[in-house]
Amino acid sequence: MLPKTAIYTILISLTLILGGIWASDHLSFLPAVASTNAPIYDELFKVLFVIGTILFVGMTALVVYSLIHFRKKPGETGDGLPIEDNLPLEILWTAIPAIVILFVGLYSYDIYERMGGMQTLNHSHNNESEMVHQRLWGGIGSAKQETESLQSIPVLNIELTAMQFAFLFNYPEGEIISGELHVPLGQPVSMRMESKDVIHAFWVPEFRLKQDVIPGQPTILNFTPTKAGRYPIICAELCGPYHGGMRSTVVVEQPEEYQSWFQKNAKQPEIEL
Amino acid sequence: MSFSIQQENTQKEPNLQPTGWFRYFSFSLDHKVIGLQYLVCGFIFYLIGGSLASAIRIELVSPISDFMPREIYNQILTLHGTIMIFLWIVPVVNGAFGNYLIPFYVGARDMAFPRLNAVAFWLIPPAGLMLISSYFINGAAQSGWTAYPPLSITTPAAGQIVWIISVLLLGGSSIFGGINFIATILKLRRPGLKLMQLPMYCWAMLGTSILVVLSTPVLAGTLILLSFDIVAHTGFFNPALGGNVIVYQHLFWFYSHPAVYIMVLPAFGLVSEILPIHSRKPLFGYTTMVYSIMGIVVLGLIVWAHHMFTSGTPPWMRLFFTIATAFIAVPTGIKFFNWVATLWGGRISINSAILFSCGFIVNFVLGGITGVALAQVPFDVHVHDTYFVVAHFHYIVYGGSVFVIFSSIYHWYPKFTGKMLNEKLGKLHFIITFIGFNLCFAPQHWLGLNGMPRRVAEYDPQFALVNQISSIGALLMALSTLPFLFNVIYSAIKGEEAGDNPWQALTPEWLTSSPPPVENWVGEAPLVTKPYGYGEEEHKNDEPTNNELQSL
Ligand code: HEM
Ligand SMILES: [Cu+2]
Ligand SMILES: [Cu+2]
Numbered sequence: 001m002l003p004k005t006a007i008y009t010i011l012i013s014l015t016l017i018l019g020g021i022w023a024s025d026h027l028s029f030l031p032a033v034a035s036t037n038a039p040i041y042d043e044l045f046k047v048l049f050v051i052g053t054i055l056f057v058g059m060t061a062l063v064v065y066s067l068i069h070f071r072k073k074p075g076e077t078g079d080g081l082p083i084e085d086n087l088p089l090e091i092l093w094t095a096i097p098a099i100v101i102l103f104v105g106l107y108s109y110d111i112y113e114r115m116g117g118m119q120t121l122n123h124s125h126n127n128e129s130e131m132v133h134q135r136l137w138g139g140i141g142s143a144k145q146e147t148e149s150l151q152s153i154p155v156l157n158i159e160l161t162a163m164q165f166a167f168l169f170n171y172p173e174g175e176i177i178s179g180e181l182h183v184p185l186g187q188p189v190s191m192r193m194e195s196k197d198v199i200h201a202f203w204v205p206e207f208r209l210k211q212d213v214i215p216g217q218p219t220i221l222n223f224t225p226t227k228a229g230r231y232p233i234i235c236a237e238l239c240g241p242y243h244g245g246m247r248s249t250v251v252v253e254q255p256e257e258y259q260s261w262f263q264k265n266a267k268q269p270e271i272e273l
Numbered sequence: 274m275s276f277s278i279q280q281e282n283t284q285k286e287p288n289l290q291p292t293g294w295f296r297y298f299s300f301s302l303d304h305k306v307i308g309l310q311y312l313v314c315g316f317i318f319y320l321i322g323g324s325l326a327s328a329i330r331i332e333l334v335s336p337i338s339d340f341m342p343r344e345i346y347n348q349i350l351t352l353h354g355t356i357m358i359f360l361w362i363v364p365v366v367n368g369a370f371g372n373y374l375i376p377f378y379v380g381a382r383d384m385a386f387p388r389l390n391a392v393a394f395w396l397i398p399p400a401g402l403m404l405i406s407s408y409f410i411n412g413a414a415q416s417g418w419t420a421y422p423p424l425s426i427t428t429p430a431a432g433q434i435v436w437i438i439s440v441l442l443l444g445g446s447s448i449f450g451g452i453n454f455i456a457t458i459l460k461l462r463r464p465g466l467k468l469m470q471l472p473m474y475c476w477a478m479l480g481t482s483i484l485v486v487l488s489t490p491v492l493a494g495t496l497i498l499l500s501f502d503i504v505a506h507t508g509f510f511n512p513a514l515g516g517n518v519i520v521y522q523h524l525f526w527f528y529s530h531p532a533v534y535i536m537v538l539p540a541f542g543l544v545s546e547i548l549p550i551h552s553r554k555p556l557f558g559y560t561t562m563v564y565s566i567m568g569i570v571v572l573g574l575i576v577w578a579h580h581m582f583t584s585g586t587p588p589w590m591r592l593f594f595t596i597a598t599a600f601i602a603v604p605t606g607i608k609f610f611n612w613v614a615t616l617w618g619g620r621i622s623i624n625s626a627i628l629f630s631c632g633f634i635v636n637f638v639l640g641g642i643t644g645v646a647l648a649q650v651p652f653d654v655h656v657h658d659t660y661f662v663v664a665h666f667h668y669i670v671y672g673g674s675v676f677v678i679f680s681s682i683y684h685w686y687p688k689f690t691g692k693m694l695n696e697k698l699g700k701l702h703f704i705i706t707f708i709g710f711n712l713c714f715a716p717q718h719w720l721g722l723n724g725m726p727r728r729v730a731e732y733d734p735q736f737a738l739v740n741q742i743s744s745i746g747a748l749l750m751a752l753s754t755l756p757f758l759f760n761v762i763y764s765a766i767k768g769e770e771a772g773d774n775p776w777q778a779l780t781p782e783w784l785t786s787s788p789p790p791v792e793n794w795v796g797e798a799p800l801v802t803k804p805y806g807y808g809e810e811e812h813k814n815d816e817p818t819n820n821e822l823q824s825l
Contacts, residue, residue, distance in 0.1 A: 029719060029722050029723075030722055030723070031722075031723050031724055040651075041651055041652075041654075041655060044649065044651055044652060045652065048645075048646045048649070048652060052642040052643070052645075052646065055638065055642055056638055056639055056642055059609065059613070059634070059635070059638045060635050060638070062613050063613060063616070063631050063634050063635055066613065066616040066617055066619075066621065067616070067621060067623065067627075067631060070552070070616060070617065070618060070619050070620065070621050071620075071621045071622075071623050072553075072620045072621060072622050072623075076620060078553070078620060078808075078811055079553035079554065079620060079807045079808030079811050079812070080552065080553050080554035080618050080619040080620050080807065080808050081554070081618055081808055081812055082554070082555055082806065082807065082808040082809045082812055083554065083555065083557065083614075083618070084555045084556075084557065084558075084559065084805075085557060085558045085559065085560065085561070086557075086558075086614075089614070090558050090561045090607070090610075090611075093606065093607060093610040094561070094603060094606075094607055097602060097603050097606040097607075098600075098603050101599045101600055101602055101603060101645070104599060104645065104649065105595060105596050105599050105649075108595065108649035108650070108651055108652065109592060109595070111649075111651045112591075112592075112649075112650050112651045115651050117588060117591070117650060117651065117654075197423065197427065198421075198423045198424040198427060199421060199423070199424065199518060199584070201583060201658060203658075203726065205655070205723065205724035208654070208655040209654060209655070210583050210654050210655060210657060210658075211583055211654075212583050212584040212585060214512075214518060214519065214584065214585055215423060215512040215513075215518065216512030216513075216515075216516075216517070216518065217512070217517075217518070217519065217585060219585060232724060232733065234724065234726050235726070236583075236657070236658040236659065236726040236727075237421075237658055238347070238416065238417045238421070238424065238728040239424060240347075240424065240428070241342075241343035241344045241346075241347060241415075242343060243347075243728060243729060244338065244343070244726075244728075244729030244730045244731040244732065245731060
């Protein structure tokens with residue numbers, strides 16, 4: 001009797017696990033991967049998805065099975081067995097979730113570390129003195145692998161100003177102000193973000209990155225684009241009637257294309273009046 | 274047994290209570306009348322909040338903003354959220370069922386402070402009417418139910434101030450209620466009734482009331498400061514005047530995260546009452562159930578900043594709040610396993626009450642899983658403020674609390690009225706609700722992951738199809754209230770007589786007539802020390818189980 005139950009339990013659990021893994025490989029739940037942070041994020045998503053599917057399908061199956069198998073048959077009266085508790089069982093189902101949670105927590109900490117969330121932001125924005133009395137709140141740093149391998153590439157500094165209902169990008173070097181974000185493929189970007197009025201948020205789903213843009217409190221977001229293309233920039237914080245329309249585009253292009261865009265728009269030093 | 278000690282409050286309020294149907298429209302002090310007043314009033318607000326939800330979903334059928342002006346969309350969104358939370362779920366799972374059941378469960382004839390109780394209820398209708406009328410007078414608040422500054426400071430002031438005053442009144446009502454529940458559970462227990470013999474809903478309400486009393490005043494204080502910023506141009510939260518917008522978020526979520534547990538803990542308690550009766554088995558794991566409630570209370574108070582992972586929190590803080598949040602899954606998980614163990618091996622009657630309760634288990638498990646995922650900072654960074662979050666919290670508040678409210682109505686209606694609800698209509702109601710709910714909210718997970726932010730009247734056309742599916746689900750949910758409404762009204766008039774105890778339940782409210790007399794019992798209140806003793810008589814001669822140990 002007991003071995004049979006055990007075998008069923010193992011078989012069902014195995015099916016669930018394999019099913020979950022299959023589903024996470026074959027169903028697409030996320031948009032394109034376009035930054036160094038995105039593939040790391042997707043690893044975590046996969047793990048959470050597998051664990052979540054197992055739990056959800058398992059619990060649902062238990063409930064449905066109970067409702068069918070233990071339903072009162074016609075004409076049946078009387079009660080079930082007066083079982084009030086079972087300490088070993090209760091310890092088991094406290095301990096297992098606790099271990100799973102701890103595992104998920106530590107794993108996602110590792111992911112976060114690799115995404116650059118725990119490091120002090122290595123923004124190379126000028127004006128160090130300003131930083132002393134102005135607290136800069138981190139968005140997320142650059143992904144770790146990138147800081148190690150791409151250390152030689154200089155960081156591109158961009159300043160973002162958000163206002164009702166637009167994003168403005170300022171390239172201090174060329175004194176460009178643009179409504180569209182242009183970034184070269186493969187170069188780390190450090191973006192300093194300020195809001196003129198209410199709270200906005202900068203979100204690029206393909207980068208898996210989001211950071212609020214907070215009035216009175218500049219924030220920084222670092223990222224490295226890894227796939228050429230045009231991706232939406234979305235305001236994700238309710239900022240007024242036209243919040244839904246507050247969108248822009250990030251254009252990730254080959255370094256040469258980026259250079260020509262930059263040249264075309266940059267203020268030429270010799271034309272100075 | 275000592276049946277002699279009588280309750281004080283029996284003598285204090287002698288027969289002031291009106292009788293007959295009109296007492297439901299009067300300033301009654303009877304906890305049962307007040308409970309039903311909460312329930313009916315809450316349901317009316319639910320219909321209003323639901324109509325607003327339908328308006329939102331109609332707007333979202335097409336990707337452009339065409340059904341209503343954008344300001345109105347934000348007003349409706351704000352009203353919907355505020356009404357559903359403060360005028361429907363919180364008053365009903367706490368006020369309605371708490372008032373109706375707690376005095377029975379502790380063996381009292383009324384709540385500890387009957388007048389305060391009536392005041393707590395009567396704050397609600399004016400606050401709700403005021404909130405809604407602001408829409409017609411000068412435009413309702415439009416900064417979302419979170420009212421984040423500086424948006425709430427810069428949008429038209431009149432609506433925002435009305436919003437603040439209504440929420441303050443509703444918060445006051447909730448605090449009065451909380452104090453009353455704590456006093457009733459701790460002080461009015463019938464002599465001989467130990468804390469660990471109380472029905473689980475008492476524990477849930479004790480935990481909830483602790484949360485209410487600790488966190489609601491913080492919200493009140495915060496909103497008062499916000500109103501100063503709006504009308505007196507102080508600068509607590511206004512960055513233009515040196516204020517800090519993040520401080521508001523910390524204070525706001527210090528209340529509003531626990532508010533989620535204020536909405537679901539009582540629901541957990543109600544399910545713990547319903548499942549044993551209809552599966553004819555004792556509630557499994559009483560002791561761990563009690564500890565897990567207290568665990569949820571403690572953890573619930575220290576996780577608020579998980580709503581602020583993208584707004585401006587230092588890395589260590591994100592780490593702390595991730596771990597603390599995720600760990601709530603442990604006590605919550607215990608409760609779910611215990612409920613399944615309660616069903617396991619039972620003799621389950623498949624009726625509307627148990628279907629809604631089991632629907633709750635399934636929906637809430639999914640909401641809980643996405644909750645644990647959201648607790649992970651890197652995961653949250655992508656989906657925060659998107660439709661993924663909208664899906665998550667509706668699985669919690671609708672799939673959780675609303676399913677339980679319906680389950681409870683099917684279960685206690687015979688007690689309230691002496692009549693049975695029609696089971697066929699009840700099952701129809703369940704099926705439409707369950708399908709509509711999942712059709713409406715499940716696809717929203719995908720929307721959020723793929724780039725649809727929340728609180729928007731217009732969106733990228735690639736999301737149109739999925740939004741339309743979601744709106745069809747919402748339509749089904751709206752339709753599902755029809756069989757319910759018909760059932761409730763029809764059965765009150767023509768329903769089958771229920772008798773006093775149609776479920777052969779052992780909890781104290783069933784050991785009196787249906788509906789119960791004004792002071793709950795004619796004569797002495799029964800002393801119920803084993804509210805879940807199902808199957809004990811019948812299996813007395815089986816091999817000894819551990820319940821001998823239990824009753825020591
Ligand atoms: C009757 C079925 C319901 C439907 C179809 C529905 C639908 C919606 C929709 C479409 C939104 C807008 C999402 C957004 O853009 O952020 C929303 C927001 C919201 N809903 Fe519901 N909802 C329902 C029930 C409930 C219930 C029972 C609650 C209980 C607490 C609730 C609480 C909220 C809250 C708090 C918001 C956020 C409002 C805000 O962003 O300020 N809803 N709902
Ligand atoms: Cu914005
Ligand atoms: Cu916005």
